[in-house]
Amino acid sequence: MLQPPPAEPGMREDEVDTPALLLDLDAFEANLDRMAEMVAATGARLRAHAKTHKSPVIARLQMARGAVGQCVQKVAEAEALAWGGIPDILVTNEVVGARKLARLAALTRIAEIGVCADHPAQVAALEAAAEAAGVRLKVLVEIDVGPGRCGVRPGPEAVALAERIAASRHLRFGGLQAYHGRAQHMRTPEERRVAIAGAVEDTRRTVEQLRQRGLECAIVGGAGTGTFALEAASGVYNELQAGSYCFMDADYARNGEPPPFAHSLFVLTTVMSAPRDGAAAVDAGLKALAVDSGLPLVWGRSAPEAGGVGYVGISDEHGTLRWEAGAAAPALGEKLRLVPGHCDPTVDRYDWYVGVRGGRVECLWPVAARGAMQ
């Protein structure tokens, strides 16, 4: 069941029902503008990753600033974007299973669609799905440039798979997918530089070997919010797939030399139990916040040891705030903004973005691909 929106346009922020997913529109738009400027200064294109925002509305705002399309991880996400009018979508992931492949092939009737493969069996399945649907599917070869998750080995293995794709009547070879996910959250700039230097070399070598076999890579894609400046400067990658930059989160903010973007995404929460003994309960817990990258921060307050308020404990529907004696204690019923530890899986819990500006609700946008796991 779709949940009703927790607010209406025109309301004051403190009237928004909680927990709610709040988008600070000034900070959000500034993030979009900043990324557009940074990418324009390079030879690369932005294909923003919608696994973060799951919204055709946000996708269009990114594309109005120059993004050439969107990335997704799942077929169901691609559907939500294509149905919402996004014309160019790349599934930066392998897709396995006949039902999913039929859905993917069907989408090529209304949008430019690409997908990745890292095994001949997947290529055969993509071929069968494209043939059955009477379409031609664009397929990229994913190479493993370090994370050790998906992807064939760079070099000859990738070339063999690309040749298999290019030889198919029902497929088109679309290029290389070369994303180093683990590098995004490496804490020092030097670790990230070394990791991406390795990814760039693997990718450069593979692009060159493909070229020698007559295969040009229309897309050489990768990069995220933590490293995109490195891939952009490589001269090898031509598409940057950053997603989190539009929102930021507590984990990205912990990177050394963090990405140059502001927190724009918050979970609004209410103090729901009477504060006592330097502690209070709020109404946003494990179901409202992803905690894989740590607990949220209380926005606008310093840490408890610095006289502020911390979010120090979590259970299914509750969070525990704590503060030292003498701190300005939150009041029963008070609403607070929390900065999620990890933006992507937090967004995925909500049906609605509540866009706020100047203390007022300006807009509601559906999280159209919420729960789009397939």
Place this chain on the structure above:
Amino acid sequence: MLQPPPAEPGMREDEVDTPALLLDLDAFEANLDRMAEMVAATGARLRAHAKTHKSPVIARLQMARGAVGQCVQKVAEAEALAWGGIPDILVTNEVVGARKLARLAALTRIAEIGVCADHPAQVAALEAAAEAAGVRLKVLVEIDVGPGRCGVRPGPEAVALAERIAASRHLRFGGLQAYHGRAQHMRTPEERRVAIAGAVEDTRRTVEQLRQRGLECAIVGGAGTGTFALEAASGVYNELQAGSYCFMDADYARNGEPPPFAHSLFVLTTVMSAPRDGAAAVDAGLKALAVDSGLPLVWGRSAPEAGGVGYVGISDEHGTLRWEAGAAAPALGEKLRLVPGHCDPTVDRYDWYVGVRGGRVECLWPVAARGAMQ
């Protein structure tokens, strides 16, 4: 947007699209039966907690076996149950905010509704909402019996709040809410015994003091899947609020002397990238599984060190399986059942339960209160 069901009745389990929330109906029904038997042997009643299952269908199956009603944590959960025909619902939580209280009061027109309070300001707000709606609201006093999250102190503070409720023309005093959440996952039976013994004494004393002031507790509620036998045997608690027993999860299974229920809830996942070097990627990651209580287990396989397969790493849309040389490696496209680390927040990611029996899909049930955070 509601996601389409990942299966249809009659399909084989291996045809179900993934990730999917799978309910093994034989194990699930055996859990319901076992709990009904165990509770029937005590003087207490079961009021099962719907924050686990979020489904009026499952609520009705519990009530057909003797449960007297349902618990929820959120007003939006109470709506999903009441709209689905559940006649008796207790919000085992404080509710703060005028919009939520108006929604709660409206529900009393179609169901017996109760709610908790732990502060006079909440009682005043409940009173105003009940008066505005022209209804009488049942209010329980929550006492803190150990977890230190919500609730007034047992004894005189609780009595004073109960008297405040009982004196209102628009409210009814409904009893005590005395849940020790933290005790559910204490690892040794002795720790749990000591924690609940303390909770029982606090509760017994408060019930007695209320009685001396002429206030009877129709409901003395608490207990969860980890401790319900202790509260049931106390002679003080008359309603048990266990929820997870119907599904179980990897975390409850780690309790010493774990609850006597079987794993019935699984996330079905597909091996989506070519296995190599003793590892493979599956399509269920952080968005498909709650990891606050640890990574999932691979069902039917021993740990990697015992010749089996482990789920050892997770990212937003991927999990990493690992196995030792010589183990039976999962194949590309193979589907595996995972036991979630924590059932409640895992269920909350999905729109559909896929009920399976004997290798076939028997039914689809909506997770009606999915995302019901308010």
